[in-house]
Amino acid sequence: MQCPECGSKVRFQLSDVAAQRTVRCGRGHAMKLEDKGGGARKADKAMKDLEKSIKRLGRR
Numbered sequence: 736m737q738c739p740e741c742g743s744k745v746r747f748q749l750s751d752v753a754a755q756r757t758v759r760c761g762r763g764h765a766m767k768l769e770d771k772g773g774g775a776r777k778a779d780k781a782m783k784d785l786e787k788s789i790k791r792l793g794r795r
């Protein structure tokens with residue numbers, strides 16, 4: 736994602752979008768992440784479920 740103010744790159748995690756957190760670009764501009772339609776939340780949950788099943792596999 737790019738900062739709408741200065742165009743510099745903004746780094747964030749999928750979980751930040753799911754939680755609709757406010758993130759800052761490298762120059763300190765704040766912007767609120769929106770999880771439109773809840774897609775990020777679903778994807779984040781799917782990722783966590785996948786991690787859990789991988790961990791479960793590793794234990795065997």
Ligand SMILES: [Zn+2]
Pocket residue numbers: 738739740741742743760761762763764
């Ligand atoms: Zn910026």
